[in-house]
Every structure is written in structure tokens, then in C-alpha cells.
Amino acid sequence: MKKFQKWRKILIGTEVFSFLLIVIFLFFSKFWGALGLFAFQVVYTLLFLSFWQAIKHKGIQMDVEISRVLGKDAKYALNFGDVGIITYNNEYVCTWCSDYFKEHDIDLLNKKLTSWIENMRSLFEDEADSIIGVSNNQVYEIEKRPDSQILYVRNITEITNLKKELSLRETVVGILTLDNYSEYQSYENEEMLNEINANLRGALISWTKQYGMFLRKLRGDRFLVILNKTILDDIRKNNFSILQTIKDKADRMDVSITLSMVFAYGTQNFLELDTMLNDLLEIVDSRGGDQAAIKKYGSPAEFIGGSSEKTSARSKVRVRIMAESIEDLMKDSGKVFVLGHVNTDYDCMGSALAISAWAKSLHHEPYIVLKDVPRDHQLQETMDHYNKALVERHNIVTEEEALRLFNPQKDLLIMTDHGNPSISSGRELLALQGRKVVVIDHHRRSEDFVDSPVIAYVESSASSVAELVSELLSASSSTIPIYEAEATLMYLGLLVDTNRFKSHTSERTFQAAATLASWGANTADAEKELLEDYDSFAQKNEIISQAKVFMHKFLIAVTDQPVSRTLLAQTSEALLKIKGCQAAFTIGVNEVNKASAISARSDGSYNVQKIMEKLGGGGHFAAAAYETEDLNVYQLEDRLKQALKEEEEKES
Ligand SMILES: Nc1ncnc2c1ncn2[C@@H]1O[C@@H]2COP(=O)(O)O[C@H]3[C@@H](O)[C@H](n4cnc5c(N)ncnc54)O[C@@H]3COP(=O)(O)O[C@H]2[C@H]1O
Numbered sequence: 188m189k190k191f192q193k194w195r196k197i198l199i200g201t202e203v204f205s206f207l208l209i210v211i212f213l214f215f216s217k218f219w220g221a222l223g224l225f226a227f228q229v230v231y232t233l234l235f236l237s238f239w240q241a242i243k244h245k246g247i248q249m250d251v252e253i254s255r256v257l258g259k260d261a262k263y264a265l266n267f268g269d270v271g272i273i274t275y276n277n278e279y280v281c282t283w284c285s286d287y288f289k290e291h292d293i294d295l296l297n298k299k300l301t302s303w304i305e306n307m308r309s310l311f312e313d314e315a316d317s318i319i320g321v322s323n324n325q326v327y328e329i330e331k332r333p334d335s336q337i338l339y340v341r342n343i344t345e346i347t348n349l350k351k352e353l354s355l356r357e358t359v360v361g362i363l364t365l366d367n368y369s370e371y372q373s374y375e376n377e378e379m380l381n382e383i384n385a386n387l388r389g390a391l392i393s394w395t396k397q398y399g400m401f402l403r404k405l406r407g408d409r410f411l412v413i414l415n416k417t418i419l420d421d422i423r424k425n426n427f428s429i430l431q432t433i434k435d436k437a438d439r440m441d442v443s444i445t446l447s448m449v450f451a452y453g454t455q456n457f458l459e460l461d462t463m464l465n466d467l468l469e470i471v472d473s474r475g476g477d478q479a480a481i482k483k484y485g486s487p488a489e490f491i492g493g494s495s496e497k498t499s500a501r502s503k504v505r506v507r508i509m510a511e512s513i514e515d516l517m518k519d520s521g522k523v524f525v526l527g528h529v530n531t532d533y534d535c536m537g538s539a540l541a542i543s544a545w546a547k548s549l550h551h552e553p554y555i556v557l558k559d560v561p562r563d564h565q566l567q568e569t570m571d572h573y574n575k576a577l578v579e580r581h582n583i584v585t586e587e588e589a590l591r592l593f594n595p596q597k598d599l600l601i602m603t604d605h606g607n608p609s610i611s612s613g614r615e616l617l618a619l620q621g622r623k624v625v626v627i628d629h630h631r632r633s634e635d636f637v638d639s640p641v642i643a644y645v646e647s648s649a650s651s652v653a654e655l656v657s658e659l660l661s662a663s664s665s666t667i668p669i670y671e672a673e674a675t676l677m678y679l680g681l682l683v684d685t686n687r688f689k690s691h692t693s694e695r696t697f698q699a700a701a702t703l704a705s706w707g708a709n710t711a712d713a714e715k716e717l718l719e720d721y722d723s724f725a726q727k728n729e730i731i732s733q734a735k736v737f738m739h740k741f742l743i744a745v746t747d748q749p750v751s752r753t754l755l756a757q758t759s760e761a762l763l764k765i766k767g768c769q770a771a772f773t774i775g776v777n778e779v780n781k782a783s784a785i786s787a788r789s790d791g792s793y794n795v796q797k798i799m800e801k802l803g804g805g806g807h808f809a810a811a812a813y814e815t816e817d818l819n820v821y822q823l824e825d826r827l828k829q830a831l832k833e834e835e836e837k838e839s
């Protein structure tokens with residue numbers, strides 16, 4: 188319309204000019220001339236206005252046909268492909284459109300295009316080259332030609348519906364497992380087993396029937412199910428209520444059996460699905476069972492449930508078998524290299540020392556790859572205290588030194604207190620071809636787990652690796668040189684990881700503590716090692732005073748000052764002492780790498796691991812953490828709050 192504005196100026200110009208002429212005629216008393224001119228002016232104005240009105244109403248429809256612009260063949264091609272073309276002006280008003288729109292009863296000419304499909308805006312604002320929009324239940328794909336004001340439109344309703352339908356019919360395979368069932372099978376009497384089968388297996392079978400799944404028993408405790416995406420969505424909507432049903436029924440019978448389910452989909456390659464299911468089963472098992480894991484091919488796995496901390500299911504038999512297997516592997520290998528995690532803590536160092544002593548007892552040269560790796564400063568102080576004994580009995584080396592000594596064909600790597608190569612002190616060692624790895628860990632296993640370990644002893648039911656290792660060493664028949672220094676460091680690992688026997692403890696934890704005491708742990712002085720200096724005490728209280736209540740049951744404290752990860756952990760632990768606080772989160776800048784870090788703790792009734800995993804971190808049910816260089820502390824606080832809210836909505 189813009190270029191027609193000049194016509195308005197011409198009209199006004201001529202009107203003024205003829206008005207002046209009329210005045211001049213009147214001045215010279217030429218009445219007839221004035222009257223004639225006036226009549227002409229009226230007719231002229233009326234004509235102009237009606238022309239203007241017509242343009243406004245009908246638009247500047249220049250009678251352009253595609254066939255004239257592009258030739259007849261192109262017009263047929265466009266008709267055949269059912270493609271429409273639109274041109275528009277700077278105000279995003281349609282200035283011309285092809286016959287396609289008339290044929291489909293879409294009236295666009297001279298209308299704002301966004302009034303037809305709202306999200307076309309992103310095309311105009313150059314945010315996207317093509318969009319998918321919906322109008323009148325029809326789905327259109329609209330593409331913009333670069334550097335011009337032309338749009339191509341295609342109706343993709345049918346394809347979209349087919350795709351949706353296809354994805355709903357997509358095959359999903361799953362495996363359902365009753366955790367711990369096999370233990371009962373070996374120890375319980377026939378009568379009890381019958382009751383378990385009738386109650387738990389019965390409930391499971393009728394649940395799968397209710398949803399119309401295909402079900403086949405693989406073992407006494409394991410079932411294969413085949414379903415489709417629609418059914419999976421239904422189960423999800425129901426929040427996998429069967430998990431709770433099984434748990435409740437088991438509670439009533441006083442057996443600790445829970446349900447684990449894994450589902451895989453997203454590929455037609457059944458071998459691929461098989462691998463996905465096996466991986467998921469392992470992950471779910473090492474996360475403690477009682478949960479569902481779903482994985483779409485190519486996307487990260489999603490975990491649902493797991494709202495109970497699994498009670499210890501690690502049988503004495505399993506401990507003995509593990510101890511024997513690890514020992515055999517050490518015997519068959521050359522040197523043994525023990526790897527820990529960065530930000531080394533008591534548990535990691537204590538268990539590394541114990542494994543080093545174990546290897547030594549089998550006459551193998553052990554190396555602990557934890558030299559020059561950032562470590563907790565209290566740990567450093569304790570190690571300084573025991574320096575003489577430690578230097579005498581252990582080789583602590585840098586990764587560089589280890590790389591020179593390491594022979595991938597013969598030597599053995601043992602990862603302790605971690606299973607994720609990216610936080611390992613031996614990242615480059617782990618990347619070498621043909622290396623043999625053993626993992627001993629108590630963290631719930633995440634997806635970033637080291638590739639093809641020979642043995643993975645991952646027990647999330649254990650309080651600490653110190654607990655696991657003290658059991659392993661007790662089961663070994665060799666005489667292991669562990670004295671006060673090693674035992675005290677392990678005992679401190681146990682103390683810190685259980686927040687001084689307050690969380691994540693089981694009967695086995697206290698047994699481990701007793702074992703460590705019998706090996707010479709200085710339990711009386713251990714507490715003293717954990718005393719804080721005044722500065723960190725003051726800093727901690729300063730952060731605590733900033734803490735705010737969130738959603739009535741969380742406490743969140745934020746500081747933009749550089750602090751140690753340990754201080755963040757200690758602050759969250761301190762916040763838990765406040766009444767009504769189910770989970771505490773402390774956010775600060777990690778003094779080592781300047782990343783924004785969160786340390787999360789719960790009183791055991793809330794799963795903080797789930798929240799940290801949602802952000803990209805990990806940990807355990809009651810103690811978890813996350814670190815990122817992409818957000819500042821306040822942005823991280825917002826992300827955390829959002830995650831807490833989302834989780835709450837999901838739960839309700
Ligand atoms: N970037 C990340 N991504 C994914 N997961 C992450 C992560 N950073 C930490 N985690 C996980 O979160 C758990 C808690 O870490 P956080 O730093 O709060 O707490 C750590 C550590 O800061 C704290 N700590 C170390 N020395 C301490 C001391 N002297 N006094 C008190 N607490 C201490 O004890 C906890 C030992 O944690 P543990 O290794 O068993 O378990 C860790 C680890 O599993």
C-alpha cells in the first residue's frame with residue numbers, strides 16, 4: 188500500500204490548486220467558470236475516492252499468474268506437488284499468493300501472515316529457515332527463501348499424522364526383574380516361595396495383562412515384555428505405580444523384594460535393542476533396583492522411581508566371590524595401578540591405600556595414581572600427619588609417571604570410589620588400547636561408566652568404598668599389611684561419607700568400623716582430624732545465614748565467593764540439622780577451577796541424586812553434587828529451583 192501514499196499527496200495538491208483557481212475566478216467575477224470548475228472538482232474527488240476505496244478493498248492484486256512468471260510447466264509442477272507460494276512486504280502482509288490458497292479456501296491477500304500462522308514470526312525474525320505451523324487443524328511446513336520475501340508452503344498434515352501414529356505403534360521391548368528374588372529362592376522354604384509367587388509374580392502378571400502387553404517368563408524372577416509406545420506412555424502416565432504395588436506387597440510379607448523394569452525402543456534393529464536392555468539392566472541393578480529405566484535409541488536413559496534406599500542385598504557369598512576374582516586378576520597381572528577421582532577425599536584415598544596394601548601382600552608392585560591431583564585439605568593434613576608411614580609403604584605417583592611404567596598388556600588398573608573416566612586421576616591410562624580395568628565403587632552407576640571393565644563391583648547399598656574394601660580384605664586369605672595410617676584414613680572415609688554415621692548406614696557399616704578399629708584405626712583421634720579451622724567455620728556460618736527456605740521443605744544457600752567443595756558439602760550437612768528441612772543445597776564457586784558448584788544433601792526422605800542428575804551431575808540418594816562452568820551461581824540457583832519444581836509436579 189505504501190507506494191500508493193504518493194497518490195494521496197497528488198489529490199490534495201490538485202484540490203488546493205483548483206480551490207485557489209476558484210477563488211481567482213470569483214475575484215474576477217467569472218461565476219460560470221467558478222461553478223464549472225467546482226463541479227469538475229467534485230466529480231474528480233469522487234472518482235479518486237472510489238478508486239482509492241477499491242484498491243483498499245481488493246488489494247493491489249496485480250493479475251500475475253504463476254504460468255506467466257514461471258511458465259506453464261512450473262505451474263503444473265507446483266500443483267502436482269501441492270506447493271503454495273506467498274510474497275510479502277516489510278509489514279509481513281501478503282502482497283501476492285498463488286492459486287493454491289484460493290483452491291484451499293485460505294484468504295491471505297493483504298492480511299498479516301502472522302494472523303494465519305502465529306509462529307511464522309520466527310521466519311521473519313530470521314530465527315529459522317523453515318517452520319511447522321498449524322491452522323484450522325491443518326499442519327503446514329513453511330520455508331523461507333533466503334534473502335527474499337518469498338515463502339513456500341506445503342501441507343504436511345497427513346505425513347504428520349502418519350508419523351505420530353507410527354511412533355505410537357513403535358515396538359518397545361522390556362525386561363521386568365524381581366530384585367533379590369533369587370536370594371529368597373535359595374534360602375526360603377517352599378511355602379514362602381509359593382506365597383511370593385502368588386502375591387508378587389501374580390500382581391506383575393495381571394498388571395501386564397491389564398495393559399495388554401505380551402509377556403514371557405525367562406527365569407523365576409525375570410520376564411520379557413513386548414508392548415508399543417502407546418502402552419508405554421500409558422504406564423508412564425500412571426507413574427509406574429506397579430513399582431509401589433510390588434514394594435507394598437513385599438513389605439506386608441516382610442521380604443525385601445522390589446521390581447526393576449527396563450524398556451528400550453527407537454530402532455528397528457533388534458540386536459541394538461538387546462544391547463540397550465542389557466546395559467539398562469546393569470545400570471538399574473547397580474543403582475539399587477526398585478525403579479524403571481527407559482531408553483530411546485540415541486537419547487540418554489531416563490530413570491523413574493527409586494524412591495527407597497535399597498537395604499543391603501550384598502550377600503556374604505558375593506563378597507567372597509568378588510574378593511577371589513579380584514585377587515585372581517591381580518595374581519595374573521603385572522603391576523597394579525590404583526586410580527582415584529579428582530577432588531580426592533578420605534574415602535577415595537583410604538580405599539586406594541588399602542588396595543595398594545592388598546596388591547603388595549600378593550607380591551605385586553602397586554602404584555597409587557593420586558599425586559598432584561587436587562584433594563580435600565583436611566585429607567592433606569591427615570596425610571601430612573602420617574607422612575612417614577605412607578611414604579615408606581606406598582608409591583604415590585603422578586599420571587605422567589604411571590604412563591611411563593604402565594604396560595597395558597600385562598598391568599591392571601583399579602578404579603576406586605568412581606566409575607566415570609572423566610573424573611578419574613588416570614584418564615589417559617584408561618584411554619589406552621587393551622587395558623584391563625576393575626571398578627570398586629559405591630556410587631549409583633550413571634551412564635558415563637568406564638568401557639568394558641573386567642570386574643565392576645558397584646554396590647550402591649554400601650556407605651562408602653572403605654566399607655566395601657574392608658569386607659573384601661577380610662574375605663581374602665592373605666595377610667595384608669594395614670596399620671594405623673591406612674585404617675584411620677579409611678575410617679575417616681566412612682565417617683565423612685555417612686555424615687558421622689548419620690545417613691546411609693547399615694549394620695554392615697558398623698561391622699566395617701569395627702574391622703577398621705581392629706586393624707589399628709585411631710577412632711579417638713579421627714574426629715579431631717575433622718575439626719574445622721576458624722576461617723572455614725566462619726565462612727560456613729556466613730553462608731548458612733544466607734540460606735532461604737524453598738517450597739517449604741528445602742533450604743538453598745548461595746555464595747558468589749570461591750570456596751572448597753568440602754565446605755559446600757559441610758554447609759549442606761549443617762543445614763540439614765534445621766527442623767523440617769528435607770534437603771539442603773549449597774551453591775558456590777569452586778576455588779580450584781572457578782566453576783559453579785552445588786552440594787546437595789537430604790535427610791534420607793528425598794532423592795537428591797535425581798535432582799542433581801537432572802542438572803547433569805550425580806551422586807547418591809542422600810548426597811549428590813553438580814558442577815558447571817556454563818552458569819554463574821545465581822543462574823545455577825534458578826536452574827535448581829526449576830528442577831525442584833518440575834520434579835514436584837511430576838510426583839503429584
Ligand atoms: N560433578 C559431579 N558430577 C556428578 N556427580 C558428582 C559430581 N561431584 C560430586 N558428585 C557426587 O556427589 C556426591 C557428593 O559430593 P559432594 O561434593 O557434595 O561431597 C563430597 C565431598 O565434598 C565431601 N567431603 C570430602 N571431604 C570432606 C570432609 N573433610 N568433610 C566433609 N565432607 C567432605 O564428601 C563427599 C564425598 O562424596 P562422594 O564421592 O561419596 O559422592 C559425591 C559424588 O558421587
Ligand SMILES: [Mn+2]
Nearest residue numbers: 532534535604
Ligand atoms: Mn569420594
